[in-house]
Amino acid sequence: HLLGDYFRDDRPEREGVPTVRWCAEQLHLSPNYFGDMISKQTGKTASEYIQSKVVERAKDMLLSTTKPMSEIAYSLGFQYPQHMSRMFKRLVGHSPNKYRTQQRG
Numbered sequence: 001h002l003l004g005d006y007f008r009d010d011r012p013e014r015e016g017v018p019t020v021r022w023c024a025e026q027l028h029l030s031p032n033y034f035g036d037m038i039s040k041q042t043g044k045t046a047s048e049y050i051q052s053k054v055v056e057r058a059k060d061m062l063l064s065t066t067k068p069m070s071e072i073a074y075s076l077g078f079q080y081p082q083h084m085s086r087m088f089k090r091l092v093g094h095s096p097n098k099y100r101t102q103q104r105g
Contacts, residue, residue: 002026003053012077017054020046055091058084062100069096 006018015022023046024034035046042049054076061072073084088096 003050007057007076010075013075015077016079017077018050020050023050051087051091054084055088058088058096059092059099062096063103069100072096 002023003018006012012018020035021031024031027034029037031046038044038046038049044052058072058076061067061075062069065072067075069085070081073081076084078084085095088099092099094102
């Protein structure tokens, strides 16, 4: 819920992509304890979990809007669109634009 709430307004544009430290602080936990809890629940590191949530949000935006990929990247808190593109490609297997084309195809 924490990450979902984070992306519902303009916070990402103001504060950037959420970090492990930020998430832990919001829950009044140490980053290490937060990471351990996420790892036990998901099998992923806290960073991997956050990145997967960011990419899920990017996928939703790519399919539900006609905004260019760069605008989506900025709205998700990336300082540079290339950073989102690299993360997306690493986790999904292809670029955001290719994902959009294939899913709408």
